[in-house]
Amino acid sequence: MRWIHAAGRGLLVLVVVLTGYVASGARAGEDPGGGRGPLTLATAGDLTGYLGPLLDGWNRTHPAEKVTLVELPDSADETRAQMVTDLRRGRGRFDVLNIDVDWTSEFAAAGWIRPLPRDRFPLGAFLPPVVGTATYDGRLYAVPYVTNAGLLLYRKDVLAAEGVPPPRTWAELERDARTIAPKYGLGGYAGQFLPYEGLTVNAAEAVYSAGGTILGDEGARVTVDSSAAREGIGFLVRGVRDGWIPREALTYKEEESKQAFQEGRLLFLRNWPYAYAVASAPGSPVAGRIGVAPLPGSDGPGTSVLGGSNLAVSRHARHPESAARLIAYLTSEPVQRQVLTRGALPPVRSALYEDPELVRRFPYLPTLRESVLKAAPRPKSPHYDQVSLVVQAVVHDALIGRETPGSAVRRLARELAGISQR
Secondary structure, three states, X not given: OHHHHOOOOOOOOOOOOOOOOOHHHOOOOOOOOOOOOOEEEXXXXXXXXXXXXXXXXXXXXXXXXXXXXXXXXXXXHHHHHHHHHHHHXXXXXXXXXXXXXXXXXXXXXXXXXXXXXXXXXXXXXXXXXXXXOOEEOOEXXXXXXXXXXXXXXXXXXXXXXXXXXXXXXXXXXXXXXXXXXXXXXXXXXXXXXXXXXXXXXXXXXXXXXXXXXXXXXXXXXXXXXXXXXXXXXXXXXXXXHHOOOOHHHHHOOHXXXXXHHHOOOEEEEEEOXXXXXHHOOOOOOOOOOEXXXXXXXXXXXXXXXXXXXXXXXXXXXXXXXXXXXXXXHHOOHHHHHHHHHHHOOOEOEHHHHHOHHHHHHOOXXXXXXXXXXXXXXXXXXXXXXXXXXXXXXXXXXXXXXXXXXXXXXXXHXXXXXXXXXX
Protein backbone atom coordinates (compact mmCIF):
# COMPACT_ATOMS: atom_id res chain seq x y z
CA MET A 1 0.00 0.00 0.00
CA ARG A 2 1.39 3.23 -1.16
CA TRP A 3 0.23 5.34 1.76
CA ILE A 4 1.96 3.09 4.29
CA HIS A 5 5.37 3.83 2.79
CA ALA A 6 4.70 7.54 2.94
CA ALA A 7 5.29 7.44 6.68
CA GLY A 8 8.72 5.88 6.40
CA ARG A 9 10.28 3.42 8.77
CA GLY A 10 13.01 5.86 9.71
CA LEU A 11 10.69 8.44 11.26
CA LEU A 12 10.32 8.63 15.00
CA VAL A 13 7.08 7.46 16.55
CA LEU A 14 5.27 10.58 17.63
CA VAL A 15 2.34 10.62 20.01
CA VAL A 16 -0.69 12.76 19.33
CA VAL A 17 -3.48 13.49 21.77
CA LEU A 18 -6.61 14.83 20.13
CA THR A 19 -9.30 16.05 22.53
CA GLY A 20 -12.33 18.21 22.33
CA TYR A 21 -13.28 17.42 18.75
CA VAL A 22 -16.55 15.60 18.07
CA ALA A 23 -17.49 14.74 14.51
CA SER A 24 -20.91 15.21 12.99
CA GLY A 25 -22.38 16.88 16.04
CA ALA A 26 -21.87 13.91 18.37
CA ARG A 27 -21.58 14.55 22.09
CA ALA A 28 -19.44 12.72 24.62
CA GLY A 29 -21.39 9.94 26.28
CA GLU A 30 -24.20 10.05 23.72
CA ASP A 31 -26.37 6.98 23.90
CA PRO A 32 -25.84 4.72 20.89
CA GLY A 33 -28.73 3.75 18.71
CA GLY A 34 -29.83 3.85 15.13
CA GLY A 35 -26.77 1.90 14.06
CA ARG A 36 -24.41 3.18 16.75
CA GLY A 37 -22.08 1.15 18.91
CA PRO A 38 -18.51 -0.19 19.16
CA LEU A 39 -16.41 -0.55 16.02
CA THR A 40 -13.31 -2.17 14.65
CA LEU A 41 -11.05 -0.35 12.20
CA ALA A 42 -8.87 -2.58 10.04
CA THR A 43 -5.73 -1.18 8.47
CA ALA A 44 -2.36 -2.28 7.20
CA GLY A 45 0.45 -1.99 9.72
CA ASP A 46 0.82 1.51 11.21
CA LEU A 47 4.54 1.94 10.85
CA THR A 48 4.81 5.18 12.83
CA GLY A 49 2.34 4.35 15.58
CA TYR A 50 0.32 7.52 15.02
CA LEU A 51 -3.11 5.97 14.49
CA GLY A 52 -3.68 4.32 17.88
CA PRO A 53 -3.22 7.56 19.86
CA LEU A 54 -5.34 9.41 17.30
CA LEU A 55 -8.20 6.95 17.87
CA ASP A 56 -7.79 7.45 21.62
CA GLY A 57 -9.10 10.96 21.02
CA TRP A 58 -12.29 9.54 19.52
CA ASN A 59 -12.68 6.92 22.24
CA ARG A 60 -12.46 9.47 25.05
CA THR A 61 -15.29 11.52 23.58
CA HIS A 62 -17.36 8.59 22.29
CA PRO A 63 -17.38 6.01 25.13
CA ALA A 64 -20.36 4.17 23.67
CA GLU A 65 -18.78 3.96 20.21
CA LYS A 66 -15.26 2.89 21.05
CA VAL A 67 -13.01 1.84 18.20
CA THR A 68 -10.67 -1.13 18.34
CA LEU A 69 -7.75 -0.86 15.95
CA VAL A 70 -6.87 -4.07 14.09
CA GLU A 71 -3.48 -3.89 12.40
CA LEU A 72 -3.02 -6.33 9.54
CA PRO A 73 0.35 -7.16 7.92
CA ASP A 74 2.52 -4.44 6.38
CA SER A 75 2.27 -6.15 2.99
CA ALA A 76 -0.54 -4.77 0.84
CA ASP A 77 -1.19 -8.21 -0.66
CA GLU A 78 -1.54 -9.84 2.76
CA THR A 79 -3.73 -7.03 4.08
CA ARG A 80 -6.05 -7.29 1.09
CA ALA A 81 -6.19 -11.08 1.44
CA GLN A 82 -7.28 -10.90 5.08
CA MET A 83 -9.88 -8.23 4.36
CA VAL A 84 -11.28 -10.14 1.40
CA THR A 85 -11.47 -13.39 3.39
CA ASP A 86 -13.47 -11.67 6.13
CA LEU A 87 -15.77 -9.92 3.66
CA ARG A 88 -16.44 -13.04 1.61
CA ARG A 89 -17.31 -15.07 4.66
CA GLY A 90 -19.62 -12.37 5.99
CA ARG A 91 -18.06 -12.67 9.42
CA GLY A 92 -18.22 -8.94 10.14
CA ARG A 93 -14.93 -8.88 12.00
CA PHE A 94 -14.13 -5.46 10.52
CA ASP A 95 -16.51 -2.50 10.44
CA VAL A 96 -14.39 0.25 8.89
CA LEU A 97 -11.72 -0.63 6.32
CA ASN A 98 -8.71 1.52 5.50
CA ILE A 99 -8.23 0.35 1.93
CA ASP A 100 -5.71 1.21 -0.76
CA VAL A 101 -7.27 3.57 -3.29
CA ASP A 102 -7.04 1.01 -6.07
CA TRP A 103 -9.21 -1.50 -4.15
CA THR A 104 -12.30 0.70 -4.03
CA SER A 105 -13.72 -0.40 -7.39
CA GLU A 106 -13.09 -4.07 -6.69
CA PHE A 107 -14.66 -4.00 -3.24
CA ALA A 108 -17.65 -1.96 -4.45
CA ALA A 109 -18.31 -4.18 -7.48
CA ALA A 110 -18.22 -7.26 -5.25
CA GLY A 111 -20.76 -5.73 -2.86
CA TRP A 112 -18.35 -5.86 0.07
CA ILE A 113 -18.64 -2.19 1.06
CA ARG A 114 -21.64 0.09 1.49
CA PRO A 115 -22.42 3.08 -0.70
CA LEU A 116 -22.22 6.33 1.25
CA PRO A 117 -24.22 9.57 0.96
CA ARG A 118 -22.13 12.31 -0.61
CA ASP A 119 -23.70 15.05 1.48
CA ARG A 120 -22.50 13.37 4.68
CA PHE A 121 -18.86 14.27 4.04
CA PRO A 122 -17.08 17.54 3.07
CA LEU A 123 -15.92 16.31 -0.32
CA GLY A 124 -15.69 19.86 -1.64
CA ALA A 125 -12.87 20.57 0.83
CA PHE A 126 -10.75 17.74 -0.55
CA LEU A 127 -8.22 17.86 -3.38
CA PRO A 128 -10.52 17.11 -6.35
CA PRO A 129 -8.70 14.11 -7.86
CA VAL A 130 -8.79 12.13 -4.63
CA VAL A 131 -12.58 12.00 -4.63
CA GLY A 132 -12.52 10.03 -7.87
CA THR A 133 -10.59 7.22 -6.18
CA ALA A 134 -13.51 6.72 -3.78
CA THR A 135 -16.23 6.29 -6.40
CA TYR A 136 -17.43 3.40 -8.51
CA ASP A 137 -20.16 3.40 -11.15
CA GLY A 138 -21.05 6.98 -10.25
CA ARG A 139 -21.57 6.34 -6.52
CA LEU A 140 -19.48 7.14 -3.47
CA TYR A 141 -18.27 3.94 -1.79
CA ALA A 142 -15.53 5.32 0.45
CA VAL A 143 -14.13 8.60 1.74
CA PRO A 144 -10.56 9.73 0.96
CA TYR A 145 -8.34 9.60 4.03
CA VAL A 146 -4.76 10.14 2.85
CA THR A 147 -3.41 10.80 -0.61
CA ASN A 148 -0.07 10.53 -2.34
CA ALA A 149 1.60 11.25 -5.65
CA GLY A 150 4.94 10.30 -7.10
CA LEU A 151 7.63 12.99 -7.10
CA LEU A 152 11.06 13.38 -8.66
CA LEU A 153 13.79 13.65 -6.03
CA TYR A 154 17.12 14.95 -7.27
CA ARG A 155 20.53 15.97 -6.01
CA LYS A 156 20.20 19.73 -6.07
CA ASP A 157 23.87 20.21 -5.18
CA VAL A 158 24.94 18.29 -8.28
CA LEU A 159 22.55 20.10 -10.62
CA ALA A 160 23.58 23.46 -9.12
CA ALA A 161 27.24 22.66 -9.73
CA GLU A 162 26.39 21.94 -13.36
CA GLY A 163 24.20 25.02 -13.68
CA VAL A 164 21.12 23.13 -14.86
CA PRO A 165 17.54 23.17 -13.49
CA PRO A 166 15.67 20.00 -12.58
CA PRO A 167 14.37 18.22 -15.68
CA ARG A 168 10.83 18.89 -16.90
CA THR A 169 10.83 16.43 -19.80
CA TRP A 170 12.02 12.88 -20.38
CA ALA A 171 14.60 14.16 -22.85
CA GLU A 172 16.11 16.44 -20.19
CA LEU A 173 16.03 13.67 -17.59
CA GLU A 174 17.73 11.23 -19.97
CA ARG A 175 20.37 13.79 -20.97
CA ASP A 176 21.27 14.58 -17.35
CA ALA A 177 21.17 10.95 -16.28
CA ARG A 178 23.50 10.05 -19.17
CA THR A 179 25.98 12.92 -18.95
CA ILE A 180 25.96 14.41 -15.46
CA ALA A 181 25.44 11.37 -13.22
CA PRO A 182 28.61 9.51 -14.37
CA LYS A 183 30.77 12.59 -13.69
CA TYR A 184 29.83 12.29 -10.00
CA GLY A 185 29.94 8.51 -9.77
CA LEU A 186 26.14 8.30 -9.58
CA GLY A 187 23.50 6.13 -11.18
CA GLY A 188 21.18 8.14 -13.39
CA TYR A 189 17.54 7.43 -12.58
CA ALA A 190 15.53 4.83 -10.69
CA GLY A 191 11.99 4.09 -9.71
CA GLN A 192 10.36 0.93 -8.38
CA PHE A 193 10.90 -1.69 -11.07
CA LEU A 194 10.65 -5.01 -9.23
CA PRO A 195 7.57 -6.88 -10.53
CA TYR A 196 5.10 -5.93 -7.77
CA GLU A 197 2.50 -3.17 -7.34
CA GLY A 198 5.18 -0.50 -7.55
CA LEU A 199 5.99 -1.51 -11.11
CA THR A 200 2.32 -1.15 -12.04
CA VAL A 201 2.45 2.38 -10.66
CA ASN A 202 5.67 3.29 -12.50
CA ALA A 203 4.37 1.81 -15.77
CA ALA A 204 1.04 3.61 -15.46
CA GLU A 205 2.84 6.90 -14.81
CA ALA A 206 4.94 6.39 -17.93
CA VAL A 207 1.87 5.69 -20.06
CA TYR A 208 -0.10 8.61 -18.58
CA SER A 209 2.86 10.99 -18.92
CA ALA A 210 2.96 10.28 -22.64
CA GLY A 211 -0.75 11.07 -22.93
CA GLY A 212 -2.03 7.49 -22.91
CA THR A 213 -4.40 5.42 -20.81
CA ILE A 214 -4.69 1.75 -19.90
CA LEU A 215 -8.38 1.08 -19.22
CA GLY A 216 -11.60 3.03 -19.61
CA ASP A 217 -15.23 2.76 -18.52
CA GLU A 218 -14.46 1.30 -15.08
CA GLY A 219 -12.36 -1.45 -16.66
CA ALA A 220 -14.82 -2.46 -19.37
CA ARG A 221 -12.73 -1.00 -22.21
CA VAL A 222 -9.04 -1.60 -22.93
CA THR A 223 -7.29 1.53 -24.20
CA VAL A 224 -3.61 0.67 -23.80
CA ASP A 225 -2.83 -0.17 -27.45
CA SER A 226 -1.64 3.30 -28.45
CA SER A 227 1.45 5.14 -29.60
CA ALA A 228 1.48 6.96 -26.25
CA ALA A 229 1.68 3.68 -24.34
CA ARG A 230 4.50 2.48 -26.60
CA GLU A 231 6.33 5.75 -25.99
CA GLY A 232 5.91 5.53 -22.22
CA ILE A 233 7.00 1.90 -21.90
CA GLY A 234 9.77 2.61 -24.41
CA PHE A 235 11.14 5.38 -22.19
CA LEU A 236 11.68 2.92 -19.34
CA VAL A 237 12.98 0.15 -21.58
CA ARG A 238 15.49 2.51 -23.20
CA GLY A 239 16.74 3.63 -19.82
CA VAL A 240 17.57 0.10 -18.73
CA ARG A 241 18.98 -0.88 -22.12
CA ASP A 242 21.23 2.18 -22.33
CA GLY A 243 22.30 2.06 -18.70
CA TRP A 244 21.07 5.39 -17.33
CA ILE A 245 18.58 3.33 -15.34
CA PRO A 246 20.87 0.96 -13.39
CA ARG A 247 19.94 -2.70 -13.78
CA GLU A 248 19.96 -2.91 -9.99
CA ALA A 249 16.79 -0.79 -10.12
CA LEU A 250 14.96 -3.87 -11.46
CA THR A 251 15.14 -5.17 -7.87
CA TYR A 252 13.90 -1.96 -6.23
CA LYS A 253 10.75 -1.45 -4.23
CA GLU A 254 10.14 1.83 -2.38
CA GLU A 255 12.57 1.20 0.45
CA GLU A 256 15.41 -0.14 -1.68
CA SER A 257 15.19 2.78 -4.09
CA LYS A 258 14.99 5.30 -1.26
CA GLN A 259 18.03 3.73 0.37
CA ALA A 260 20.05 3.92 -2.84
CA PHE A 261 19.24 7.62 -3.18
CA GLN A 262 19.83 8.33 0.51
CA GLU A 263 23.23 6.64 0.35
CA GLY A 264 24.25 8.99 -2.46
CA ARG A 265 24.13 6.46 -5.31
CA LEU A 266 21.54 8.12 -7.58
CA LEU A 267 21.09 11.48 -9.24
CA PHE A 268 17.32 11.12 -9.75
CA LEU A 269 14.67 9.04 -8.03
CA ARG A 270 10.94 8.63 -8.51
CA ASN A 271 9.32 7.92 -5.12
CA TRP A 272 6.59 9.03 -2.72
CA PRO A 273 7.01 12.09 -0.44
CA TYR A 274 8.06 9.95 2.51
CA ALA A 275 11.39 9.32 0.75
CA TYR A 276 12.09 13.05 0.69
CA ALA A 277 11.28 13.34 4.39
CA VAL A 278 13.48 10.41 5.41
CA ALA A 279 16.41 11.29 3.13
CA SER A 280 16.30 14.90 4.39
CA ALA A 281 16.31 13.97 8.08
CA PRO A 282 19.34 14.79 10.26
CA GLY A 283 22.02 12.15 9.87
CA SER A 284 21.13 11.29 6.29
CA PRO A 285 24.20 11.37 4.00
CA VAL A 286 22.31 13.61 1.55
CA ALA A 287 20.45 15.83 4.03
CA GLY A 288 20.31 19.39 2.76
CA ARG A 289 21.27 18.35 -0.76
CA ILE A 290 17.89 17.14 -2.05
CA GLY A 291 15.42 18.90 -4.30
CA VAL A 292 11.93 17.81 -5.31
CA ALA A 293 10.03 18.41 -8.54
CA PRO A 294 7.02 17.03 -10.43
CA LEU A 295 7.66 13.93 -12.49
CA PRO A 296 8.85 14.74 -16.02
CA GLY A 297 6.80 13.69 -19.04
CA SER A 298 7.21 13.28 -22.76
CA ASP A 299 6.96 17.01 -23.55
CA GLY A 300 6.56 18.69 -20.15
CA PRO A 301 5.62 17.81 -16.58
CA GLY A 302 4.25 14.29 -16.39
CA THR A 303 1.33 12.65 -14.66
CA SER A 304 1.71 10.87 -11.34
CA VAL A 305 -0.44 8.00 -10.18
CA LEU A 306 -2.54 8.76 -7.13
CA GLY A 307 -1.60 6.78 -4.06
CA GLY A 308 -3.18 6.86 -0.64
CA SER A 309 -6.04 5.16 1.11
CA ASN A 310 -9.79 5.48 1.51
CA LEU A 311 -12.08 4.66 4.43
CA ALA A 312 -14.97 2.34 3.64
CA VAL A 313 -17.80 0.78 5.65
CA SER A 314 -18.06 -2.99 5.45
CA ARG A 315 -21.31 -4.42 4.14
CA HIS A 316 -21.39 -6.44 7.37
CA ALA A 317 -20.67 -3.51 9.71
CA ARG A 318 -22.48 -3.92 13.03
CA HIS A 319 -23.00 -0.20 13.58
CA PRO A 320 -22.98 1.63 10.22
CA GLU A 321 -24.01 4.98 11.70
CA SER A 322 -21.06 4.97 14.08
CA ALA A 323 -18.84 3.87 11.20
CA ALA A 324 -19.90 6.92 9.16
CA ARG A 325 -19.37 9.20 12.16
CA LEU A 326 -15.86 7.83 12.69
CA ILE A 327 -15.00 8.45 9.03
CA ALA A 328 -16.24 12.05 9.37
CA TYR A 329 -13.96 12.46 12.39
CA LEU A 330 -10.90 11.00 10.67
CA THR A 331 -11.38 13.26 7.65
CA SER A 332 -12.06 16.43 9.66
CA GLU A 333 -9.60 19.32 9.39
CA PRO A 334 -8.11 18.98 12.92
CA VAL A 335 -7.48 15.26 12.49
CA GLN A 336 -6.19 15.61 8.94
CA ARG A 337 -3.66 18.12 10.23
CA GLN A 338 -2.43 15.53 12.72
CA VAL A 339 -2.29 12.87 10.01
CA LEU A 340 0.35 15.05 8.36
CA THR A 341 2.24 16.38 11.36
CA ARG A 342 2.25 13.19 13.42
CA GLY A 343 1.95 10.44 10.82
CA ALA A 344 3.87 12.10 7.97
CA LEU A 345 1.04 11.13 5.63
CA PRO A 346 -0.24 13.53 2.94
CA PRO A 347 -3.74 14.75 3.89
CA VAL A 348 -6.71 15.01 1.55
CA ARG A 349 -7.83 18.47 2.72
CA SER A 350 -6.82 21.07 0.13
CA ALA A 351 -6.39 24.00 2.55
CA LEU A 352 -3.63 22.26 4.50
CA TYR A 353 -1.33 22.43 1.47
CA GLU A 354 -1.44 26.23 1.60
CA ASP A 355 -1.00 26.62 5.36
CA PRO A 356 2.22 28.68 5.82
CA GLU A 357 3.22 26.89 9.02
CA LEU A 358 2.83 23.46 7.44
CA VAL A 359 4.69 24.52 4.29
CA ARG A 360 7.61 25.65 6.44
CA ARG A 361 7.71 22.26 8.15
CA PHE A 362 7.06 20.26 4.98
CA PRO A 363 8.56 22.22 2.07
CA TYR A 364 7.51 19.63 -0.49
CA LEU A 365 3.78 20.36 0.06
CA PRO A 366 3.34 22.85 -2.82
CA THR A 367 4.99 20.46 -5.27
CA LEU A 368 2.98 17.55 -3.91
CA ARG A 369 -0.26 19.54 -4.26
CA GLU A 370 0.60 20.34 -7.87
CA SER A 371 1.33 16.68 -8.55
CA VAL A 372 -1.86 15.45 -6.87
CA LEU A 373 -4.01 17.94 -8.81
CA LYS A 374 -2.56 16.60 -12.09
CA ALA A 375 -2.49 12.97 -11.00
CA ALA A 376 -4.63 10.10 -12.25
CA PRO A 377 -5.80 6.93 -10.50
CA ARG A 378 -4.49 3.53 -11.34
CA PRO A 379 -6.64 1.71 -13.92
CA LYS A 380 -10.08 1.28 -12.41
CA SER A 381 -11.41 -2.26 -12.63
CA PRO A 382 -13.46 -4.65 -10.51
CA HIS A 383 -10.62 -7.10 -11.25
CA TYR A 384 -7.82 -4.73 -10.35
CA ASP A 385 -5.64 -7.37 -8.71
CA GLN A 386 -5.53 -9.33 -11.99
CA VAL A 387 -4.97 -6.16 -14.02
CA SER A 388 -2.00 -5.24 -11.86
CA LEU A 389 -0.44 -8.69 -12.12
CA VAL A 390 -0.64 -8.56 -15.92
CA VAL A 391 0.92 -5.09 -16.09
CA GLN A 392 3.75 -6.15 -13.78
CA ALA A 393 4.53 -9.30 -15.74
CA VAL A 394 4.43 -7.73 -19.20
CA VAL A 395 6.36 -4.57 -18.34
CA HIS A 396 8.99 -6.55 -16.46
CA ASP A 397 9.50 -8.72 -19.53
CA ALA A 398 10.00 -5.56 -21.57
CA LEU A 399 12.48 -4.11 -19.08
CA ILE A 400 14.66 -7.23 -19.17
CA GLY A 401 14.57 -7.37 -22.97
CA ARG A 402 12.13 -10.23 -23.55
CA GLU A 403 9.60 -7.92 -25.22
CA THR A 404 9.94 -4.81 -27.34
CA PRO A 405 7.79 -1.85 -26.24
CA GLY A 406 5.50 -2.50 -29.22
CA SER A 407 5.03 -6.20 -28.52
CA ALA A 408 4.59 -5.49 -24.80
CA VAL A 409 1.76 -3.06 -25.48
CA ARG A 410 0.04 -5.48 -27.86
CA ARG A 411 0.34 -8.26 -25.28
CA LEU A 412 -1.03 -5.95 -22.58
CA ALA A 413 -4.03 -5.19 -24.76
CA ARG A 414 -4.75 -8.91 -25.37
CA GLU A 415 -4.40 -9.99 -21.76
CA LEU A 416 -6.32 -7.04 -20.33
CA ALA A 417 -9.12 -7.69 -22.83
CA GLY A 418 -9.41 -11.20 -21.45
CA ILE A 419 -9.79 -9.83 -17.93
CA SER A 420 -12.35 -7.18 -18.90
CA GLN A 421 -14.58 -9.83 -20.49
CA ARG A 422 -14.87 -11.92 -17.32
